[in-house]
Amino acid sequence: MxxxxxxxxxxxxxxxxxxxxxxxxxxxxxxxxxxxxxxxxxxxxxxxxxxxxxxxxxxxxxxxxxxxxxxxxxxxxxxxxxxxxxxxxxxxxxxxxxxxxxxxxxxxxxxxxxxxxxxxxxxxxxxxxxxxxxxxAESGYIAAGTGQKDIPANSKYTLDIKKLVVGKRVIEPLKKEGSMDAYNSKMIKLTDLFHIAFEIVKVPGNKTNYIKYKLYEKAGHKGVIITSEGWRPIIDGKSSISVTGKRDTHEGVKDVDFNEVFDLEMTVSFK
Structure with a gap:
């Protein structure tokens, strides 16, 4: 992104x-x-x-x-x-x-x-x-050390897509449940066009776990990344993500408008 x-x-x-x-x-x-x-x-x-x-x-x-x-x-x-x-x-x-x-x-x-x-x-x-x-006193402030929780391998997850807009394409809110493969979700189908995958990241010496994710769109016979983030903190077993911006570009890929703006709001919770 x-x-x-x-x-x-x-x-x-x-x-x-x-x-x-x-x-x-x-x-x-x-x-x-x-x-x-x-x-x-x-x-x-x-x-x-x-x-x-x-x-x-x-x-x-x-x-x-x-x-x-x-x-x-x-x-x-x-x-x-x-x-x-x-x-x-x-x-x-x-x-x-x-x-x-x-x-x-x-x-x-x-x-x-x-x-x-x-x-x-x-x-x-x-x-x-x-x-x-x-x-x-600011809205959304999280004190240092809040909600530290180690997420074990093969945890169950709930993915809650509250909002996903890519260009003029609007995806209805949806929920997906599944189990992690160790610390990876594998590919999760949202619609025929859009998929997402995420993983849990643990940093040595840091009790806070993080999440990495990639949002994909089908282009021809392969998927291209719309956006990705290297990390978001997992607080009390949940990561809330709200991000907007211009989608990633991929040289040589056809049928994708790289001037499109996306808007993503989702939460991923583990238990």
């Missing part, structure tokens, strides 16, 4: 080696920004020695695989007086290292992959405390 979105928000990631933070988190921006503010608050003295500003802005650029390509910090971002600023080495390393901690490094903002983002970082203790409180 190729989605390029400029998200103006405030988020950072969790670095386990600084001030004793845990590695257990869900890679969702709404949660990660809270961890970020906690990190900044705990290391504020070190940060302020290098950056006296009351607020700075970080601009990040990612590859389509989710790798961090570039990170720049600014003062007065978006204003005539905008200028690049140097930050504490620990803060800079925090950004570079953190993104490697999530499987396949894909981060999402509820629905969309985030490939370009700017975010403000307050460097005042009172403002940080207020910002943390506001972030925790």
């Amino acid at each position: 190729k989605i390029k979105q400029l998200l103006v928000t405030s988020f950072f990631l969790l670095l386990s080696t600084v001030k004793g933070f845990s590695q257990e988190y869900n890679c969702d921006i709404r949660q990660l920004k809270v961890n970020a503010y906690q990190f900044v608050a705990k290391n504020l003295d070190s940060i302020k020695k290098h950056t006296p500003n009351e607020i700075i802005t970080a601009a990040l650029e990612f590859s389509e695989k989710g790798e961090l390509k570039k990170s720049v910090f600014y003062a007065a971002y978006g204003e005539k007086s905008q200028k690049e600023v140097k930050v504490w080495k620990g803060l800079n390393e925090y950004v570079k290292t953190s993104f490697s901690l999530c499987p396949d490094s894909h981060f999402y903002n509820n629905r969309d992959y985030v490939l370009n983002t700017t975010f403000k970082i307050p460097l005042v203790k009172a403002v940080l405390a207020k910002t943390i409180k506001q972030a925790e």
Whole structure:
């Protein structure tokens, strides 16, 4: 899936080696920004020695695989007086290292992959405390470590497709039940045109399990991928996925409009 979105928000990631933070988190921006503010608050003295500003802005650029390509910090971002600023080495390393901690490094903002983002970082203790409180009150916020549950091999699953639109083709909501083959679902038929497959991913040292999936459309005598994601966290035995964007392209494939937009909402639960 190729989605390029400029998200103006405030988020950072969790670095386990600084001030004793845990590695257990869900890679969702709404949660990660809270961890970020906690990190900044705990290391504020070190940060302020290098950056006296009351607020700075970080601009990040990612590859389509989710790798961090570039990170720049600014003062007065978006204003005539905008200028690049140097930050504490620990803060800079925090950004570079953190993104490697999530499987396949894909981060999402509820629905969309985030490939370009700017975010403000307050460097005042009172403002940080207020910002943390506001972030925790956001809809969809999941606290770090919530719902950790190991999904055993050969678990039963329920796939609930709440919405699937590809171009002008609208698929009626449906449910499918089955059993995993170890940690793989095999191919699941949704309609004559559309199929989906997913697998459970376990990361050494991380109690949270993840799900990878691929959505296919039949094109001629083979299936082509409409979209895929490297991971989504499984919380309390369930993963909820809501994503929209432009479908993947495949060179040389005929009878497929690669300008089509898709919209997918589904949950996968295990027991």
